[in-house]
Amino acid sequence: MNNGRYDHIDDQELLRRYLQEHDSSWLGILLERYTLLLFGVCMKYLKDETQAQDAVQQVFLKVIQEVHKYRIDYFKSWLYTVAKNHCLTMLRDKKRMVPVELTADNPVAARDEEVPEQEAISPELLKDALDALSVEQRQSVILFYLEKKSYQEISASEGYSLLQVKSYIQNGKRNLKLLIQKMLKKAKNENG
CATH class of the missing domain: 1.10.1740.10 (RNA polymerase sigma factor, region 2, helix turn helix motif)
Structure with missing residues (x-):
């Protein structure tokens, strides 16, 4: 054509x-x-x-x-x-080590001063942070951000209400960001 x-x-x-x-x-x-x-x-x-x-x-x-x-x-x-x-x-x-692009739709971080833009996050660190979330938050964050499922699809597959899905994703994203910041800070203190 x-x-x-x-x-x-x-x-x-x-x-x-x-x-x-x-x-x-x-x-x-x-x-x-x-x-x-x-x-x-x-x-x-x-x-x-x-x-x-x-x-x-x-x-x-x-x-x-x-x-x-x-x-x-x-x-x-x-x-x-x-x-x-x-x-x-x-x-x-x-x-x-992969640099994480800091964008609004990235589950790991949104722009702020606590996570420098050049900060590299290893897949292991991300996995550890995800594992530290509650089961509901972890599953919702993975399905929404990594598997690109909609709220409705997550609700249907996991049996959560739409409000629960929204809450798990928002809280999971916030908690994931805090956990990663904490882990990076800890690693920085141990290494230097």
Whole structure:
């Protein structure tokens, strides 16, 4: 398909057509639109052109396999998140320390003075902090932030009310942030 012929069709419409018609060419047009974005994201994290190119291909495969599992309101944002998470997983698998991007939707931290932006959080530290949460908070935070489940999906799968889910996520996010700050401070004091 000639991509220029479809510039007038927005992302959501292309995604809708793909999901309804099961015609992979619609998804192909959509992914082609964001190839450069994906490559840029992968370069940002991996800092290696060959690895970034491989990662883009792996993200494409992941999208093809998983796009039907999610309710996607903004394809570009969702795709960015998939790419970022894929790169962070690659880095974690290499047992490197990964810098945590401090954004509003990151469960680990929001911008404040207590967690420096350059602070590196190891996967082990994150796991320890998650393990220290209550079962309900841990499960809700993992499902919401890592598995991208909606409040409704968490409520249905875990048997919590929507208010409980909201509370577990908010409190879990806050507690996770405090635990990580405490663990980092403790590690800093022990090491120096």
